[in-house]
Amino acid sequence: MRERNSEISIMISYLSSRWFRRIACLLGTLLLLSLAGCAGDRSILDPAGPAARDVRLIWWVMLGFATVVLIVVTALWLYAFKPRSVLRTPAQERRIARRWIVGGGIMLPVATITALLLFGVPAGQRMLTLPMGEPPEVIEVIGHQWWWEVRYPGAEGGEVVTANQLVMPAGEPVDFHVSGADVIHAFWVPRLGGKIDMLPGRVNKIRLQADEPAVFGAQCAELCGVGHAHMQLHVEALPRSEFEAWLTARQESALSELSVADATYDDARDAFMTHCARCHQVAGVSQGGIGPTLSDVGGRATLGAGVIAMEEGAVSHWLQHHQTLKPGNKMPTHSDIETDTLDALGAWLEALSP
DSSP: OHHHHHHHHHHHHHHTSHHHHHHHHHHHHHHHHHHGGGOSTTOTTSOOSHHHHHHHHHHHHHHHHHHHHHHHHHHHHHHHTSOOSSOOOHHHHHHHHHHHHHIIIIIHHHHHHHHHHHHHHHHHHHTSOOOOSSOOEEEEEEEETTEEEEEETTOTTSOEEEESEEEEESSSEEEEEEEESSSOEEEOOTTTOOOEEEOBTOOEEEEEEOSSSEEEEEEOOSOOSTTGGGOEEEEEEEOHHHHHHHHHHHHHOSSOHHHHHOGGGHHHHHHHHHHTTTTOEETTTEEOOSSOOOTTGGGSSEETTTTEEOOTTHHHHHHHHHHHHSTTOSSOOOTTSOHHHHHHHHHHHHTOOO
16 A cells, blocks of 8 residues: 555656746647637537537547646656666566556556447537438438539429438428438538448438538548549528528529520520530530539539639639649530630539529
């Protein structure tokens, strides 16, 4: 007992030494600097829904355990450098080794895993799509290299399909049915909850909720090829009435009357049918294929899955420089098309807004 008390006293003296406090202050400063990188619209430390709050709590619990482990390991490391005037006997060494094996090798892992289970299991259960009184809104999200297909199968009046933007009702749970069209992707809206893999040939489900109307950033969280870093998703939560109005607008008029009939756009439509219609759908004009639908592209917040903001001239700029803006994307370079034609095509596409 005297020997154990002596060891504890020595460790406490090291923990209270001046240079140990300096190391602790340095580590604390580095931690604060690293937290500066946790700001922004993709920070798990700024939750906007119940699932995200659970994730944040688990993050802080894990950080607390990691901090304790760091302090203990650092103290032991310093203690190991202490010169010893009396050598221990083999029996004493075995007793000390048994204590550390039991304490550090068994008790600490058991306590850590138990704490993670206590916090993690309820958090995971809240993201399961379990039956509830009133069925929640269902939104299908399909990951492509390197863009997002978003479908609303339960919309009254017919299915709504869009790309690279996700609009959801705020203040209520929403079930997301996700899958991959080509390789493995991952659907992740950090401020709303955890990520879930998007697997080809399989539908995974997750339940998320946005407490208040807001705009969120989302990102593919699984390395899926050269364009992975540029596979972003614009997520917007709207009040239920505005969400329903958004759906209705896309059901009733995917194209404005101007963009359908105005002769100003005849050349642009002809260019679209020649160069774009095989891959892209525009309601009432083409059926498309492997590319994102463009029926409402003029009403989106971004182009190229978050690469550039949608503004006047943005589509033409994208058509002329898309391989520079998003290297590796599957669109041809359009080097054989005149700039005036691309400008006209861009103006027509920008007019496609409900």
